[in-house]
Amino acid sequence: MSSFVPKPASDLAKLQPLDGLNYRRWAVKMLIHIESAELEYVLTYVPEPAQAKAADSTNPQTEDGSTSTPASVTPEPVTTDKSQDIRAKFERDNKTVRGLLLHHMSDNLLDIYAKYKSAKEIWDMLKRKYGADDAGRRKYTVGRWLNYRMVDTKPVIEQVHEYENLVSDLEAELIPVSEVLQTYALLEKLPESWGEFQNKVKHESKDYSWEEMVNHINIEDAYRQRSVSNSGTLKANMVESSDVKGDRSRTGSGGQNKGWKRGVKANNNNKFKNN
Template sequence: MAVSLNKVFCDLSKLEPLDGTNYKRWSQKLLIFFEQLEIDYVLSQDAPQNETTADISIITLVGSSRNEIDETNRKFEKDNRTARGHLLNHMSNSLFDLFINQKSAKIIWETLEKKYGADDAGKKKYVVGNWLRFQMVDDKPIMEQVHVYENLVTEVLNEGMKMCEILQANVLLEKFPPLWNDYRNQLKHKKRDLSLQELISHMRTEEANRLKDKQISNSTSSVKVNLVESAGTSKNRNKGKEKNVKDHQRKNFTPRQNDHKIQKPKGSCYVCGKGGHKAYQCKDRKDQQNQNQRISSLGHKIVVERRVHPLRMMQVHQEMEPATNNLSRIIDYLKAVVITYYTQETLPNLLHNHSELFD
């Protein structure tokens, strides 16, 4: 029978080699491929036997020709080799070495079915253990892990163990990753029980919403980072400009003259002819000489008397007052005279009793 070239065959390049743990998936994919090639009959039929004399007589009576029989045998042998080659090429190295000497695809197929496909208590415990140990994590997409859970449930059901969908959904609810604990508690408060497919639909919607929120959060964080970086760049740029301005000002800086320094009057005094003072400050003025003489005479009176009575000090103070308008200067002079000539015992009493003279 000719094989149509328009058929699309499944790709076996990504088929995992048989290692004993994936027999059901492996066998189903190969069986689908053999059915597409229309050679799956070699897995269930024996090879044609050589005809005897009696068989030839029967064939002659029926009307079948010898050539048709030979054509059928050749086709079976060809299909057997094709199926055997695919079976061996998709096995692990240890199984390949075990079946390499077997020429019949039917025998290889039946041996694998008895070894890995037969129902036994050990296989049931194995698939149930995988189903119970399964746990979802946060660093993998949720829906991919849900598909793994569905495959584990299918393996349990294929072993003949019955399980309602409510139980399947409740077990999946306990497999949620840590970041989904709040959503799991929210689902537990629902009054109506969810089937497995309803729960998966809710999880798909929740995952889509979380991905959307994460994208918005990342976008906002990126904008903030860009603003901070641009602000820092602008600050550094302005800092460089300020530094250049300061350097330029430092280079062009010329010390200013001290404006607060007392400038001595230029020119000479017209009284004495000397410089450095003005005429009203000159000591050679007549009125200044008379004032100095009076201050000296008053100071001499105080020094001569030494133990002068406080009332006498007040009298001297009153006599000195009309002598000049420069009262502060006279008081400073008297203070100097008192401090110079009076003893340590008398001076404290004088300062205490007549403090107004020294204010």
């Protein structure tokens, strides 16, 4: 009995549901997990109908190609125990793969394909509908990549990963992106606050690889976070220092309140005059 191993099943939780636009990447990842569970045969295997087997076993062919059933020959059973086991295994695996495909679809697509009981039929229908070359989809994918811009309100490294996904979408649509283009396009998509960093890299004579550029951005981002943290600590110390100076100016150098002294002296003079 085949069943999914724990690791691929847990990794599938990160798979984005199929919405039609992400079919190529979805299909590749889905096929990887199905193959890891050794269930890919479900997407290609067509079980033979029991009626055909019954006809072959009960009507053997003669020399001239015709079929006949001699009275003295006892018909063999329609299916053997082995064939029954194979069919039972296929039905179990088909249910597993079908459930896997439907579970990782958007609700709109789930309503369309839930009525089909064959995993192979669902897989083939999706391939015909979304797997064919579509010029409109390619234009949309290129537009998303060109118009993508990073912002200061989100972590830069997280946005670098989003950019990598856009490049993967281009490659899934069979649109080649060279490493040089991918690397320096990333530099142009950094937030506006990174203008000084961009100019510094552009004026360097060194050519950066993709890994070097991402590492360089990581270092710069860590430096910026430390600077923000240090400036916040310095500001807090300055506010605290100003509060202490204000207290000293009110209490005097001896630590006693000058206003309180003047009040006591005036009160003593009034008592002297009354006496």
